[in-house]
Amino acid sequence: SADQELIRESWQKVGDSPLEHGVVLFTRLFDLDPDLLPLFKYNCKKFSTPQECLSSPEFLEHIRKVMLVIDAAVTHLDNLHCLEDYLANLGRKHQAVGVKVESFEAVGDSLLYMLEKCHGPAFKMNVREAWIKLYSTVVKAMSCGWNV
Numbered sequence: 001s002a003d004q005e006l007i008r009e010s011w012q013k014v015g016d017s018p019l020e021h022g023v024v025l026f027t028r029l030f031d032l033d034p035d036l037l038p039l040f041k042y043n044c045k046k047f048s049t050p051q052e053c054l055s056s057p058e059f060l061e062h063i064r065k066v067m068l069v070i071d072a073a074v075t076h077l078d079n080l081h082c083l084e085d086y087l088a089n090l091g092r093k094h095q096a097v098g099v100k101v102e103s104f105e106a107v108g109d110s111l112l113y114m115l116e117k118c119h120g121p122a123f124k125m126n127v128r129e130a131w132i133k134l135y136s137t138v139v140k141a142m143s144c145g146w147n148v
């Protein structure tokens with residue numbers, strides 16, 4: 001569909017340097033919701049600042065993982081239902097580390113922010129709306145993992 005084409009086109013530029021764009025996304029996320037920072041702890045150690053978190057190899061790995069999940073959604077636009085079990089399980093893992101479903105709203109805003117930074121004026125309303133639809137499908141699938 002036209003929406004799928006818009007998504008694929010706009011993801012291409014992001015996918016060329018996923019880590020860099022993922023850092024923009026998570027920098028924004030910690031601005032919007034600093035309370036998410038303590039959920040990231042590796043070897044039981046919490047970060048004292050977003051900068052410290054954003055420069056840790058383990059966290060950068062998480063960024064890569066996030067970008068891979070979005071990439072998988074973009075690759076499977078035609079049959080997102082084949083990711084449903086995977087995403088529900090991913091949701092369950094996030095519940096286990098203390099993430100609330102509501103926090104995925106700020107993640108969505110940060111995703112749009114990153115896409116906007118990446119594309120500038122080329123990020124038109126119709127592209128934005130296509131992403132909002134895709135992201136809400138992913139969050140809906142992940143939310144099946146809460147309270148199960």
Ligand code: HEM
Nearest residue numbers: 036039040041058062065066069070093097099103104107
């Ligand atoms: C794993 C937190 C959003 C994908 C994790 C882990 C934590 C975490 C603490 C375990 C440690 C690690 O693997 O680094 C969060 C928080 C988020 C968030 C606080 C925002 C509120 C996302 C999003 C995605 C995602 C939006 C993808 C759409 C993953 C993946 C893993 C993971 C793929 C690895 C799961 C596995 O081990 O099988 N997350 N995450 N995360 N996260 Fe997130």
